[in-house]
Amino acid sequence: MRHEVSELGTVLGVWAHPDDEVYLSAGLMALARDAGRRVVCVTATLGERGTGDPAQWPPARLAAVRAHEQRASLAVLGVTEHHVLGLPDGDCAEHPADDAVARLVAIIEQVRPDTILTFGPDGFTGHADHQAVSRWATAARALAAPEARLLYATTTDDFLHRWQHVYDRLDVFLADGLPARTPPELLSLHLALDGELADRKLVALRAQATQTAALVAMLGEQTMRDWCATEAFVDAAHATGRAWATWRPAVPADYAAWDHQC
Numbered sequence: 001m002r003h004e005v006s007e008l009g010t011v012l013g014v015w016a017h018p019d020d021e022v023y024l025s026a027g028l029m030a031l032a033r034d035a036g037r038r039v040v041c042v043t044a045t046l047g048e049r050g051t052g053d054p055a056q057w058p059p060a061r062l063a064a065v066r067a068h069e070q071r072a073s074l075a076v077l078g079v080t081e082h083h084v085l086g087l088p089d090g091d092c093a094e095h096p097a098d099d100a101v102a103r104l105v106a107i108i109e110q111v112r113p114d115t116i117l118t119f120g121p122d123g124f125t126g127h128a129d130h131q132a133v134s135r136w137a138t139a140a141r142a143l144a145a146p147e148a149r150l151l152y153a154t155t156t157d158d159f160l161h162r163w164q165h166v167y168d169r170l171d172v173f174l175a176d177g178l179p180a181r182t183p184p185e186l187l188s189l190h191l192a193l194d195g196e197l198a199d200r201k202l203v204a205l206r207a208q209a210t211q212t213a214a215l216v217a218m219l220g221e222q223t224m225r226d227w228c229a230t231e232a233f234v235d236a237a238h239a240t241g242r243a244w245a246t247w248r249p250a251v252p253a254d255y256a257a258w259d260h261q262c
């Protein structure tokens, strides 16, 4: 596992909200940093609308707190290079793609990553911001670093089956068929975090308490740790086929009030 991650070279993660990177790639980032690799994280928004209680957490306040939380979370993983694009949370799909792609191209030209991580076109949870970021990162990589590996976050049928009892308690996936599943034999990276690494991811998750505290309280720390201890990525070129064709874009009617979890 450590060797596989070390071979990724310089890693650039491109995500939508603070916490996406920790849920989907904390173990990968920690292993890469431990191996002496450069890891750079890009977050499109400050996640300023990620609350079910906007009266208590107006956007400016939540944005400031989430920025602190994310810095602390990334520090646990050894990641010190972080770019925030400052795009509007919940409205990425309406933001001009040319602008977002150009900003990612500039970062890619500066970082020169060997591997780019992002969501698949499904957006994992189906969040429209995630889907927009996937499109932008895919386009920016094609323009600025076509030789770099492009890895999409994914999961497997076995994983979703194993954790169905957790998903039954969460309203996280926005449509049937999400997230897109990948057959295990097609996965490029399939990390099973244990011991210190799983504990470290739990600490990084807890650091983003505005997003995770309620979930940890509901599930319990051990379940949260074990549920989050699997990370899976597929090369973009392999993110095809029937398993990837079952999801549908979805935006719930009460989108503004929806508190994304991943």
Ligand SMILES: [Zn+2]
Binding pocket: 016, 017, 020, 127, 130, 260, 261, 262
């Ligand atoms: Zn998100």
